[in-house]
Every structure is written in C-alpha cells, then in structure tokens.
Amino acid sequence: MVVGFIGAGSIGGAVITGLVRNGFDNDQIVVKGGKSNTAKDLQSQLGFQMVPKIKQMTEPEVIFIAVGITALDSVLSELQPIIEDKLIVTFTGGATIAQLKKKLGSDAKVATAIPNTPVKVGAGFTGISYSDNFELADKKKVSSVLGYTGQVVEVPEEQLSTIGTVAGCSPAFLDLFLEALSDAGVKHGLSRKLAYEAAIGMAIGASKLAKQSDLTVPELKDEVTSPGGSTIRGVAALEENGFRNAVIKAVDAAEGVD
Ligand SMILES: NC(=O)c1ccc[n+]([C@@H]2O[C@H](COP(=O)([O-])OP(=O)(O)OC[C@H]3O[C@@H](n4cnc5c(N)ncnc54)[C@H](OP(=O)(O)O)[C@@H]3O)[C@@H](O)[C@H]2O)c1
The missing domain is CATH 3.40.50.720 (NAD(P)-binding Rossmann-like Domain)
Incomplete structure (x- = not known):
C-alpha cells in the first residue's frame, strides 16, 4: 500500500x-x-x-x-x-x-x-x-x-488531547526525570556515562515489566519497597517533595488548565 x-x-x-x-x-x-x-x-x-x-x-x-x-x-x-x-x-x-x-x-x-x-x-x-x-x-x-x-x-476524540499529553509530552517529562536521576548518580560518584546508562536501562526495563507483568503499577512498586528499606525511604522523599503533584500539575499545564 x-x-x-x-x-x-x-x-x-x-x-x-x-x-x-x-x-x-x-x-x-x-x-x-x-x-x-x-x-x-x-x-x-x-x-x-x-x-x-x-x-x-x-x-x-x-x-x-x-x-x-x-x-x-x-x-x-x-x-x-x-x-x-x-x-x-x-x-x-x-x-x-x-x-x-x-x-x-x-x-x-x-x-x-x-x-x-x-x-x-x-x-x-x-x-x-x-x-x-x-x-x-x-x-x-x-x-x-x-x-x-x-x-x-x-x-474518543474528546480524550485525544489528554492522550497527547500523557503519551506525547511526557517523553520530555521522562527525559527530565532521567537527567535528574543521572545528576543524583553523579552527585554520589558515578560517571555521567554510567549514570545515564543505569537510568535509561532502568526506565526501559521497568516500563517493559509494567507492560508485561500481571501486577499493577502500584503492586510493582510495593514489590521493590521492602519494610524499612532504602527504596521506601526514597519513595517517601519523592512524595515529601511533591513528586506526584508535580507530575499532575505538569499535565494540567500542558492541557492549559490550572
Ligand atoms: N512534535 C511532536 O512530537 C508532535 C506530536 C504529535 C503531533 N504534533 C503536531 O504535528 C504538527 C506538526 O508538528 P511538528 O513538531 O512536526 O512541526 P514542524 O517540525 O514544524 O514540522 C512541520 C512541517 O510541515 C512542513 N510544511 C509546512 N507547510 C507545508 C506544506 N504546505 N506542504 C508540505 N509541508 C509543509 C514544514 O516544512 P518547512 O519547514 O520545510 O516549510 C515542516 O517541516 C503540529 O500541529 C503539532 O502540534 C507534533
């Protein structure tokens, strides 16, 4: 064709x-x-x-x-x-x-x-x-x-704009997250190259797992957060600093609503 x-x-x-x-x-x-x-x-x-x-x-x-x-x-x-x-x-x-x-x-x-x-x-x-x-x-x-x-x-056409934001604008949001994660890696002593390799490799793997797994996204998060462990401390720090709200606000802003 x-x-x-x-x-x-x-x-x-x-x-x-x-x-x-x-x-x-x-x-x-x-x-x-x-x-x-x-x-x-x-x-x-x-x-x-x-x-x-x-x-x-x-x-x-x-x-x-x-x-x-x-x-x-x-x-x-x-x-x-x-x-x-x-x-x-x-x-x-x-x-x-x-x-x-x-x-x-x-x-x-x-x-x-x-x-x-x-x-x-x-x-x-x-x-x-x-x-x-x-x-x-x-x-x-x-x-x-x-x-x-x-x-x-x-x-449905009325949802197309939001789909465009959640899937179309968000590669830029993810890039920002990957850059920040690599900054953090460098802060803790990784080379920039290795920090990006680790961050990008993680994003590919975690997305693939989220797509293929029978578990929901929150269940996958729960699986990595052992009681009293380092990951749940990181998750709590992200929430303390408004991570979830920042993401929702980013979508609101892209959609042109407050
Ligand atoms: N970028 C994204 O991720 C994305 C995703 C989904 C939807 N969109 C939408 O797609 C549209 C285009 O976005 P874009 O980012 O691709 O813009 P872009 O990079 O500016 O591309 C638009 C292209 O259209 C060409 N063009 C203009 N008039 C033309 C004509 N009469 N005949 C043939 N070609 C013509 C331009 O060519 P010349 O510059 O050579 O004149 C230019 O290369 C926008 O409405 C955007 O909202 C973009």
Whole structure:
C-alpha cells in the first residue's frame, strides 16, 4: 500500500523514520515537503519518493498530514480535489474531525492522531480518533501502517488531547526525570556515562515489566519497597517533595488548565 505524507518535520519525519527503519517499504512512501530542505534531507537518508505538489499525491491510499495548524487550511484546500476515497489522517494539534470534514466534505474519511517521538524507533504510542464513516477495514489499513511505529490505540476524540499529553509530552517529562536521576548518580560518584546508562536501562526495563507483568503499577512498586528499606525511604522523599503533584500539575499545564 502506498502512503503519503504532507510535511516531514519533527513528527512527520519521526513517523516516516519509524516506518522505514521498521520494515515499511520506502518505495511505498510519497512525501510532499515544505519550503525548507527538511524533507529532502530526510529523503537522502531514507530514500522515499517526493512530489513537489499536493495534487500529485494521487497514488497514496492513506495520506498523513503533518503540518502545523497555520499551514493546515491551505493544505486541505489543495488536497480536497484529489481525496476521492483516500483515508486522511492528520497529526496537526488542535484540528478536529468536524473541521476537517467541513473543509474536505462530509463524505471524507478523516482521522486525527497524536503520535509520540518514540515512533522513530518503533516504540511509539499513537492515540487516534476516526470519523463515523471510517469502516473497520479502513481503521485496519491505517493501524497496519502506523503499527510499524509502535502501539496504535483508538480513543474518543474528546480524550485525544489528554492522550497527547500523557503519551506525547511526557517523553520530555521522562527525559527530565532521567537527567535528574543521572545528576543524583553523579552527585554520589558515578560517571555521567554510567549514570545515564543505569537510568535509561532502568526506565526501559521497568516500563517493559509494567507492560508485561500481571501486577499493577502500584503492586510493582510495593514489590521493590521492602519494610524499612532504602527504596521506601526514597519513595517517601519523592512524595515529601511533591513528586506526584508535580507530575499532575505538569499535565494540567500542558492541557492549559490550572
Ligand atoms: N512534535 C511532536 O512530537 C508532535 C506530536 C504529535 C503531533 N504534533 C503536531 O504535528 C504538527 C506538526 O508538528 P511538528 O513538531 O512536526 O512541526 P514542524 O517540525 O514544524 O514540522 C512541520 C512541517 O510541515 C512542513 N510544511 C509546512 N507547510 C507545508 C506544506 N504546505 N506542504 C508540505 N509541508 C509543509 C514544514 O516544512 P518547512 O519547514 O520545510 O516549510 C515542516 O517541516 C503540529 O500541529 C503539532 O502540534 C507534533
């Protein structure tokens, strides 16, 4: 199946990279880039096809739109004459299914999705909401493509923004935690390299365990906190310093609420 991308910046580029690096045929990807050389530079690494105009994207069955909100309107206008029965998936933050349909027509099959940057390494999490006329076979088609980049989960549109924060903004939150943890390691005598190796290795392993274990996340925490031990003292110190509240406030802030 041929897929198209309009925009290959941070998130478009991350998804294309995830597809190609995880086995999706680069010959089956058609990209329309913007004004800079970003898309061309990526093409020289990944070898997909490029077209200079959106109206030339006739071949793709699925088109992913990965431009910012200010470019969206003109992109949709250019896309509208060629959509036929194409499946249109936009990553543009703030674009709603109703807005997309208003612009592309009520019969258009549209979806909004929020991938996160781990898609680049095939370990992404993409929340996606589909318009009512998306059939099961259409959803399977889109999931089969995005599946190359990691997990794809359908969510109600009203929850998409929160999913975007919990899975999409939080790689930055986790990076901050990993940096802080490595600072602590260095404070206690580890080399920076070893401290990062330990912190990142832990995060990968703990996440894998949380995903695969029959235990819940709190039960996994309980398993490591022996009575009177060092881990529960660390947990208490994190709570004393507002760790849980800081995380909740970070999500509130990203969502734009107090
Ligand atoms: N970054 C993330 O982690 C993330 C995750 C999920 C969703 N999103 C959403 O995805 C959207 C894009 O974000 P981003 O971070 O990827 O922004 P970005 O890095 O600025 O990428 C946007 C790309 O769109 C290209 N573009 C603009 N107009 C175009 C046109 N008419 N035709 C083809 N390409 C065009 C730009 O190309 P030139 O610069 O070459 O003109 C640019 O490379 C935003 O709405 C954002 O909220 C981002």
